Amino acid sequence: MTEILQVVCPHCDALNRVPAVRLAHRPVCGACRRALFEDRPLVLDEARFRRHLRSDSLPLLVDFWASWCAPCRAMAPEFEAAAASLGPAIRLAKVSTEEAPALAQELAIRSIPMLVMFREGREVARHPGAMPARQIVAWALQHAG
Template sequence: MADPLQIVCPHCDAVNRVPATRLADAPSCGACHKPLFAGHPAPLDEERFRKHLRASSIPILVDFWASWCGPCRMMAPEFEAAARELEPNLRLVKVSTEEAPGIAQDLAIRSIPTLALFRGGKEIARQAGAMPARQIVAWARGAAA
């Protein structure tokens, strides 16, 4: 049997060990008992983002956005819809470049919205600009393959 995956709870940030074969069984966090996947992007600050990036066994799709950005606000419900389709195989998170400027600077985020896909703590793909949910899903699945 394969080693269990490490899944970081989007609520309390506890690291949970979940067998890959059980991802689709709606696993709950061993610490806070909330669902590990709720079909919603998790809003993360800089510290939480770095923990998820460091500890997660599944790919993480990040929406870098800002509250003043019109296209970001337009894409928010599309990213939410993509989360319902892509979880539990990917973790979807939102990082505000206003609240986490250090991350935006470290990753050279030049425009928003920007989607970045990470696997094993490393960026593997990036796409700038607002997209509809179906395009987000197709892009993320293709990039994660």
């Protein structure tokens, strides 16, 4: 029997049911008809983060960052390159701690950049500090399950 995944649209946040074997075939959202996967991280505010965390079947790797943080800015293209390698099996997202300070406090984000891996709505691993793309990919695959 084919595993059916629930995938949140990165554009309209609609829920979509997608057979796991079809992830690599560029599925589109049933509501807005746009691609469910792009080769770049999503930019999430607190509400959208919670929706993706709560409703998406895919592992979620989040880069918590801030615009004033030089290591965060240096890691941004590396995280983008990792997204191209890891999708669609792992959803990558960026959350600004400046725009979501309550969320950062709730999740005890004390240093940035901070990578946090979530599976089934729960944190499973975190890594402080900047990393090159190949290291992000290796770390994500190790913790995605």
